[in-house]
Amino acid sequence: MTASLTAPGDVRATRPGAPQPAAFRLDTASLHASVTDPALTSMTLLNDIAGRYPRAVSFAAGRPYEGFYDTGSLPRQLRAFEEHLEKEAGLGPDDVRRTFFQYGRTKGVIHELIARHLELDEALTADAESIVVTTGAQEAMVLVLRALRRDAQDVVLAAAPAYVGFLGATRLVDIGVRPVREGPGGIDLDDLTEQIRRARQEGLRPRACYVVPDFANPSGASMSLEDRQRLVDLAEREDILLLEDNPYAFFHAGTPRLPALKALDRARRVVYFGSFSKTAYAGARIGYVVADQPVTGDGSGAVLFADQLARLKSMLTLNTSTVAQAAIGGFLIENGCSMERATRRVAAVYRRNLRAVLDGIEERFGRRSGFRPAGAVSWNTPSGGMFVVLTLPFVADDAALERSAAEFGVLWTPMHHFYGGAAGFHQIRLSFSVLTPEQIAEGLDRLASFAATGPRLDRRTMTERTPS
Secondary structure: OOOOOOOOOOHHHOOOOOOOOOOOOOOHHHOOHHHHOHHHHHHHHHHHHHHHOOOOEEOOOOOOOOOOOOOOHHHHHHHHHHHHHHHOOOOOHHHHHHHHHOOOOOOOOOHHHHHHHHHHHHOOOOOHHHEEEEEHHHHHHHHHHHHHOOOOOEEEEEEEOOOHHHHHHHHHHOOEEEEEEEEOOEEOHHHHHHHHHHHHHOOOEEEEEEEOOOOOOOOOOOOOHHHHHHHHHHHHHHOOEEEEEOOOOOOOOOOOOOOOHHHHOOOOOEEEEEEOOOOOOHHHOEEEEEOOOEEOOOOOOOEEHHHHHHHHHHOOOOOOOHHHHHHHHHHHHHOOOOHHHHOHHHHHHHHHHHHHHHHHHHHHHOOOOOOOOHHHOEEOOOOOOOEEEEEOOOOOOHHHHHHHHHHHOEEOEEHHHHHOOOOOOOEEEEEOOOOOHHHHHHHHHHHHHHHHOHHHOOHHHHHHOOOO
């Protein structure tokens, strides 16, 4: 007699032919609303389309340039960080090994190197203990928003259009976003003041404003020095925080850089997000937040906002990968902790590509190009960064992107994703960071061919959309 390998009641013991229980299913209505929120699906949409059309020229991905990546640099940089721990930090062999291989300090192990970088490149004096090293800047955004969101009355403000990652982070923590107009010079300060006051009239608590002062994603807009100072003053006057995101500032036109908002901050109104994804290795997933605001009221005396964020992080990711931090730490050490120095070669590539995109758009869509209707096509002219925005005389939504990929072999990002689906239906974002000038020319040729057929797009869709 063969012994049974199943326990009584085990579904595997059900006799052949017996009815099987229905597989358990989850209904999206039973899950958090963020799982179906458009702000969280835009990135997967682009990845899906790119995967289905691998031969398409892609202006969609906002990835950093890959031409200078070298796997051989990783061992060298890990060794540089190891020597830093031995010689500068004075750690013995056991502590060095522990730093690399064990669970790490929640606030990070390269915080002092980041503080040096900020002082060198941003003229920003930051206490290393006010820095929390995170798994990408995305985690930093979630931590800050989670800390600020006390109840449903709390809201944040953001220039529209805004980075979809920030919009997605607000959905994850259930904090409302009030859009603020943006122009070529960045966020509209008069409208920001109006939106803050209107929110308060509605019984809401405006907590912070998210802003990218240099070459914003997706618009490419940059703020003047005067407006940066006005914004910092406005934050103090209106009693809000500024959430400054600064991933693109080093990709400028070669002119002197303007100071970060945090460098102008004298009242600790600015929480500063930084990232090494665009400037070093995206795969390391290393970002950070400078949160030097004092927090009082729990009876333990004043602590830094960074300490509160570390408490939240300890329940989310526990700590940021120490191996990834070591690689970025070595990268910083090799470049004297200056990211301005480290990014000179890649910044030159982006300047070249930006020029190729702007010249190519003018050649294909300008009034002398013969393109019709040329007067209805417009574009911005950022002075740096990784993005250009093109406005078209027809709806350029997800369905149009699908057609562009399938019939013309060119990808781009519909701008309505950056407006939370409320506007931007005639605009597309072109990212040029990973392309060669030859690919840019070919992609713009395909885009012009697609745009020439634009009026044939689904007219029902066009009537249902509200032009931006």
